[in-house]
Amino acid sequence: MERRSKHTLKSPSQLVSDWASDLSAFKVVWGKAMMWIFLLSDTFIFGSFIASYASARLAASATNSWPSPKEVFALRIGQTEVPLLLIAIMTVVLISSSGTMAIAVYHAYAKRKVQTAVFMVITALLGLTFVSMQAFEWTHLIVDLGFRPWANPMGAPQFGSSFFMLTGFHGLHVTIGVIYLTAVAVRVLKGIYDRGSYVGVEICGLYWHFVDLVWVFIFAFFYLF
Amino acid sequence: MEYAETTTGATKGEQHQPIRVYLVVWGLLFVLSAMSYFLDYFDVHPDWLRHFLITAFALIKAALIVGFFMHMRFERLGLILAILLPPLLLLALVAILLPEGNYVAGVRELFLGR
Numbered sequence: 050m051e052r053r054s055k056h057t058l059k060s061p062s063q064l065v066s067d068w069a070s071d072l073s074a075f076k077v078v079w080g081k082a083m084m085w086i087f088l089l090s091d092t093f094i095f096g097s098f099i100a101s102y103a104s105a106r107l108a109a110s111a112t113n114s115w116p117s118p119k120e121v122f123a124l125r126i127g128q129t130e131v132p133l134l135l136i137a138i139m140t141v142v143l144i145s146s147s148g149t150m151a152i153a154v155y156h157a158y159a160k161r162k163v164q165t166a167v168f169m170v171i172t173a174l175l176g177l178t179f180v181s182m183q184a185f186e187w188t189h190l191i192v193d194l195g196f197r198p199w200a201n202p203m204g205a206p207q208f209g210s211s212f213f214m215l216t217g218f219h220g221l222h223v224t225i226g227v228i229y230l231t232a233v234a235v236r237v238l239k240g241i242y243d244r245g246s247y248v249g250v251e252i253c254g255l256y257w258h259f260v261d262l263v264w265v266f267i268f269a270f271f272y273l274f
Numbered sequence: 275m276e277y278a279e280t281t282t283g284a285t286k287g288e289q290h291q292p293i294r295v296y297l298v299v300w301g302l303l304f305v306l307s308a309m310s311y312f313l314d315y316f317d318v319h320p321d322w323l324r325h326f327l328i329t330a331f332a333l334i335k336a337a338l339i340v341g342f343f344m345h346m347r348f349e350r351l352g353l354i355l356a357i358l359l360p361p362l363l364l365l366a367l368v369a370i371l372l373p374e375g376n377y378v379a380g381v382r383e384l385f386l387g388r
Contacts, residue, residue, distance in 0.1 A: 075353050085357050096364035100371045107375030111382035119314070132315065140307050148300035151343045155293055251345075258343045262336055268307070269332035273314045274325060 084252045088259045091222075095263050098215050099270055105207035116203035118272050121194070122186070136272050139182050140264065143223075146175035147261040150230075150254050157250035162237055165250055169234040172257065176227040183220045187213075215267055222260050229253055291342070299342045306331045 057063055075082040109115040124134040153168035190196040190212075198209045233253045236242060242249055310331045318324045341347045346354060 075356070076350055077353060082353070085353065089357055089360055092361050093364065096361065097367065100364065100367045103368070104371040104375035104378075107372060108378035108382065111379035112386060133311065137307075137311050140311075141304070144300070144303045144307060147303070147339065147343060148296065151296045151300070152293065155291075155296060255344055258339050261343075262339050265332050265335045265339070269310060269328050273310055273328050 078246075078248045078252075080252050081248060081255070084255050088255065091259065091263075095215075095218070095266070098211075098218065099266060102211040102215060102271065105205075105211055109205035109207060112205075114204035116201065116205065116208050118274075121190070121196075121203060121208075122272065133272055135182060135186055136268065139179055139186075140268050142175050142179050142182070143261050143264050146172045146179070147258055149175065150257045154251050154254040157237075157242075157247035160243065160247055162240065162243065165247065166234045166237045169230050169237065169250070169253075173227045173230040173234065176223050176230065176257075176260075180220055180223050180227065183216060183223075187216075212271070215271060219260070219263055219267060222263065226257050226260050229256060291345075291348075295342060299338050302338060303335055306335050 073079075073082075075085075106115050119132040122136055123130045123132045125131075126134070149168050150172045153165050153172060156164040156168060195202050196209050196212070198213045200206045201209050230253060233249055237247075237250065310328050313324050313327055318327070340358075346357075
């Protein structure tokens, strides 16, 4: 008797039934809770990147060698150099995409299939525009200005590693987001969500808004500081 | 699996956010971004004031996105606390790394000269 209960307490089937039983702490759809928890873990990743960047930049202050983002990211229009012009445009594009995503979710609540899909596709296109501009910026920095993750001609080598790490990881998120948005938009059009609920669109929206949220901090702390 | 939706008031509540709210928040995000950009463009002095305002605007933007776009203000307290409290641990990381950066700066100053 004793041995048997001890055995069943440690059996894999017991473990599975314990973890899969209908217990829920968060009274929301499962997928939504899981997306929030994923985003929480992502917050820690980006938070660590930004904190390590801050540390590297502070350390470079001794030799005053941190390249000025204003000069690095300036864009020449005719005769005048406009600082951070491309970054400002990228910010506008990403905020716009966040707005169109919010409207897509708004339509999703009302189960308006076509409007939801249209605004999701617009969001994906804006995301694609953002990634393209980032690719342009990277090319400019690498090819024209000679920036590398380990060195650059304008000062502290940590600038490159911080920059490529932060914007690269963020760009990866945007790229994945574009694919994710497209996939969900297709599911909307196929009518898959009409059978159940449109919460899948809302979950996708959470991810996309998070990407915008991360950019808010990269824009503030990397480019503007 | 729609089991949770009928039991929660949260999913229902979100539908009552009119489209005007989204547009106003959207506009605010633009304004705050533009203000941050111009703080840098005109190189507002002193530095600490510029840095303070840029950080403040970023935090306001973050709050707007999380609260209105991600609908966090309609969620239950259980979810809100589970998601918003843990990131505060990052402050501990910052509290460790900033003095570390300062220390490295000091060492460099000592051994590499100015």
